[in-house]
Amino acid sequence: MRSIYLTGFMGAGKTTAGIALGNAMGMRVFDSDAEIERQQQQTITAIFAERGEEAFRNMESQMLQSLPKQNCIITTGGGIILKRENRIWLANHGHWVYLHCEPDEISRRLASDESRPLLSGERKNNLRHMFEERLPLYLEAPIVVDTTGKRMDEIVKDIRKRINEAEIEHTV
Numbered sequence: 380m381r382s383i384y385l386t387g388f389m390g391a392g393k394t395t396a397g398i399a400l401g402n403a404m405g406m407r408v409f410d411s412d413a414e415i416e417r418q419q420q421q422t423i424t425a426i427f428a429e430r431g432e433e434a435f436r437n438m439e440s441q442m443l444q445s446l447p448k449q450n451c452i453i454t455t456g457g458g459i460i461l462k463r464e465n466r467i468w469l470a471n472h473g474h475w476v477y478l479h480c481e482p483d484e485i486s487r488r489l490a491s492d493e494s495r496p497l498l499s500g501e502r503k504n505n506l507r508h509m510f511e512e513r514l515p516l517y518l519e520a521p522i523v524v525d526t527t528g529k530r531m532d533e534i535v536k537d538i539r540k541r542i543n544e545a546e547i548e549h550t551v
């Protein structure tokens with residue numbers, strides 16, 4: 380089957396859900412952030428600090444297009460939807476899933492996590508503004524799954540149901 384692309388705001392649970400979904404479906408999982416860190420031998424935080432966000436965004440688009448288009452789960456960085464080029468790409472390759480989570484719950488999930496440069500230190504206050512700016516872009520995804528207040532097993536079940544429906548539609 381076509382690969383499944385999980386998108387969503389930082390803390391929506393893409394990485395966590397991707398691993399659980401990969402286990403449940405017996406599919407390999409690639410995380411675009413982790414693949415960039417491996418390829419560049421640098422953390423995302425260091426890439427942002429030393430080379431800037433634009434350089435990171437270019438690496439991210441290239442990484443998106445180079446990951447397997449069949450039989451894999453691809454978990455993406457929270458900002459993948461910022462580039463129109465990436466949204467067009469996602470819409471035309473595999474299953475594009477948006478994992479929604481309300482901003483208050485995102486704040487709670489990420490309260491003690493400093494690994495996201497766009498939400499670290501004083502930038503924590505950016506969350507709601509960034510969320511509202513990005514929401515319409517995330518909602519371009521054909522499959523939307525709300526994760527707010529849900530357990531991971533429920534989220535995985537929801538995603539699988541929606542993917543099955545989309546696969547059936549794709550084959551008729």
Ligand SMILES: Nc1ncnc2c1ncn2[C@@H]1O[C@H](COP(=O)(O)OP(=O)(O)OP(=O)(O)O)[C@@H](O)[C@H]1O
Nearest residue numbers: 388389390391392393394395456457488529530531
């Ligand atoms: N449904 C959930 N309920 C409670 N906590 C969750 C849920 N999903 C994820 N989390 C927790 O929220 C944090 C962020 O999750 P995760 O790293 O999977 O998000 P992400 O979408 O991959 O973020 P990023 O875009 O920054 O990579 C983790 O500590 C994870 O355990």
Ligand SMILES: O=C(O)C1=C[C@@H](O)[C@@H](O)[C@H](O)C1
Nearest residue numbers: 389412423456457458495496
């Ligand atoms: O939402 C974003 O813009 C980001 C999310 C993370 O996954 C990383 O890709 C990086 O920290 C940027």
Ligand SMILES: [Mg+2]
Nearest residue numbers: 393394412454
């Ligand atoms: Mg992640």
